[in-house]
Amino acid sequence: MDMEKRSRTLFVEEWKSIFRKRMTLISIAAVCVIPLLYSGTFLWAFWNPYGQVNELPVAVVNRDTGAEMDGKKLTIGEDFQEELKNSDTFKWAFVTKEQAEQGLRDKQYYMAIEIPEDFSLRASKVMEAHPDPAVLTYIPNEGLNYMTSRIGSSAVDKIKAELSQELTEAYVTSLFENIQTVSDGLGEAAEGAGKLADGSGKLQDGIEQFQNKLGELYNGTGPLGDGILKLIQGTEKLGSGTKKLYAGSGQLNEGIVKLQGGHQELTDGVRSLQTGTDTLKQGLAQSKAGAEQLKAGAEGLQGLLGLIAEANPELAATQEYAQALQIAQQVSGGAAGLAEGQQQLAAGADQLAAGEAKILAGMETFGSKLEEAGKAAAKVEAGAQAVEQGTKDLKTGLGVLKTGVGKVADGAKQLHEGTLKLANGSRSVTDGSSELFQKLTDAAAETSSIHPDAATYRMFASPVIIDEEKEGAVPNYGTGMAPYFISMSLFVGAMMLTIVFDVRKPAVRPRRAINWFGSKLATMLLVGLLQALLLDGVMLGVLQLEVKSVPYFIGFSILLSWTYMAIVQMLVTLFGDAGRFLAILLLIVQLTTSGGTFPVEMIPSGLQQLHTWTPMAYAVDGFRAIISTGQYDFLQGDAGVLAGVFAASAFITLAYYVYRMRRRGGGQKILNVEVAS
Structure with a gap:
């Protein structure tokens, strides 16, 4: 205590x-x-400083010139500016670019937002191959106040989200306007898919037939190759024969040339013989006249001797008379025989002349034919030479053909294997096209049943909302x-x-x-x-x-x-x-x-x-x-x-x-x- x-x-x-x-x-x-x-x-x-951000001066520069999208005028910059005029997020000042830059330097504005001149144009090209995003330029004056720049950054992010939502709504509106066209296209595509299914079925049947024929082709290439081999062997024999033919045609040509020479000599001889025959006929005519004269003389002599005998019986009884009478009779008989022979000889000479004429005519005909034969023999020789060369070419071509048949066999085999895969693929195409037909039909039905409204567009533009449930909320x-x-x-x-x-x-x-x-x-x-x-x-x-x-x-x-x-x-x-x-x-x-x-x-x-x-x-x-x-x-x-x-x-x-x-x-x-x- x-x-x-x-x-x-x-x-x-x-x-x-x-x-x-x-x-x-x-x-x-x-x-x-x-x-x-x-x-x-x-x-x-x-x-609560964030409750006073509407007092912060912010410059807004709208340089957007607008654009067209699906035939409609797109003025995002102007629309955005009108929305800001109705917003109290900041103390907005709508100025030119130069005024904004000067205001930032003079510490008149804490930040500036610039909408470039191609903002709407970029936004309208969303469906192009490589679209560029629309750029919203944010210029914070961090040197004036850093926290304000952070607040502005958050506000700009929100503005960006709102602009993105509005643009998405515009895109979705355009998209849904074309959905009916897509639905019609899907119907046409479904009809085409049905035809494709039918065609693919026919294609599959054709592939199977083609596959069977390929099997026959592949099976036939074996006998064809054997036949070509035999044909090559035959062409070798043919080549040997054509060589002999070419050699014989040469000999024939030479023989015809020699025959033409002998024919000329024979023709000349026949003409000489004809001349001699004419001379003989003249001589025979003269001889016939002499023989007749001789016969007449012998008959006269025989008559004279008869007269002498009558006149001189004694002389007639002599041996000399008998010899003379016998000679006269012999001469008379010889003259008669000579005359007859001369007559036969004259007839033979006439026949010889006629035969010589025929021979000469035949020789002339033979000569012309022999000339034709010579020309033909030359052609035969040239043809034989061409046949020989053609045989060689045929043999070479048959070798190439045999190689080609082998390649055809390999190709037919590969093609046969490929057609197997093609047949399988064709079945898949048939099945897939049938399924595609059904899916496209269903898709066409579904797309045609879509009836969007403003709520649909907003849902597409902003499909997610934040449901903030604060833990330990701070007001x-x-x-x-x-x-x-x-x-x-x-x-x-x-x-x-x-x-x-x-x-x-x-x-x-x-x-x-x-x-x-x-x-x-x-x-x-x-x-x-x-x-x-x-x-x-x-x-x-x-x-x-x-x-x-x-x-x-x-x-x-x-x-x-x-x-x-x-x-x-x-x-x-x-x-x-x-x-x-x-x-x-x-x-x-x-x-x-x-x-x-x-x-x-x-x-x-x-x-x-x-x-x-x-x-x-x-x-x-x-x-x-x-x-x-x-x-x-x-x-x-x-x-x-x-x-x-x-x-x-x-x-x-x-x-x-x-x-x-x-x-x-x-x-x-x-x-x-x-x-x-």
Whole structure:
């Protein structure tokens, strides 16, 4: 009880000392509102900055010249400008390109949006082979304000999405307008597919027949090759015969030439014989006349001898007369025979002349025929030579033909194999064309049943909508940043207190270290309580901060304020002014590693390692649980860590006071030393 009384006494004396010094009292009062001023003013100023973006001046430059699409005028730039005039997203200023550029330089506009002159033209060429996307130029003035450029970037993304949706609706409208044409085309295609199925069936039958004929062709190439081989052998014999024919024709030609020479000689001889026959006939005529004269003379002589005998019988009885009469009779008989022979000879000469004439005529005919035979023999020789050459060519051609027949056989075999595949493919075509016919018929029926409207176009343009279900909803920017700024401002308030309140020097002489420590800590905790309550009051009452639990919010604020007070008391008590510097360093580390602005995962990996070692990290997490998420299980852990830090800091500070008491040898010395210092 005595120790508690001493502690209360020291605590009362501390406050009496404060009240006796007006400037100290004013300073402490000012320190009590430091967290309120620090975080309250900031959060009030930026409680809902996105609700004021309609005051941001933004330049809009429309240079779009329009285009035509499916026979309709397309003026996306003009339509977009009209929509912006009815929008309060920003404070729009519709200017020329030069005015926009000058306004950005003069800091008149935070950003500019330019619609190029070919915007509609590019949008109209969506169905071309290589269409270029329409370009919307966004020019942020980041040097003027970076956050504004980020806000503008988000707004431009939204504008882009809206423009894309409108363009898609235009494309879909055009597409559906052509669906009926497509439906008609599908019907015609279905009819064509039916014909294709019929034709492919006939093709398959033809392929099978062709395949059978190819088999016959392949089977026939064997006997054909054998026949060609025999034909080649026959041509060899024919070649041998044609050689002999050519040689014989040459001999025949030579013989005909010789025969022509002999015929000429024979003709000349016949003509000579004819001449001799004429001479013979003349001689025979003369001889016949002489023979007649001789016969007449012999008959006259015989008559004369008769007369002589009559006249001279004695002479007639003589041997000489008898011989003469016999000779006369013989001469007369010879003359008669000569005359008869001459007559026969003359007849033979006539026959010889007639035969010679016939022979001469035959020789002339034979000569002409022999001449024709000579010409024919020359032709025969030339023909035999041509036949011989033709036989050689025939033999060569038959060799080529035999090789070709082999290739034909191989080709027929390959073609046969190919027709097998073709037959299989034809079956697939038949089946596929039948299926295609059915599918096209179904597609034509389905497309003809489509009746789109404006809702259909919107569905195609924007088939997905976002159904946002927030976990731990944060209504505005100030609410989202409150955990960070409340935590930071309470730490700043704790540091500021050590400037106007001496955490070492006691108001009166302490007898025990714990009394000394208790009076100082209690004073700081009271100020921390006031800081937390003032801050919470303004947050809840003035700024209308919405929290899941007001008691938890107030209690956690007090716990955090006391924890910071214990930390700062420990640093300044142990190290004096250097302790305040260490407190500033700790604040800097906490500001970067607490995750109050950006997620911890987005800061450098080296700083991420410090996250779990900073009290502000647990403070921010705890306030988020109370304000937004309602995850009190995490809150309990955060509060436990802060309570542990508070206890550890207080214990270290108490240890320091115990050490100082023992080292100085009593409270009076402590008081004297502190006063002296």
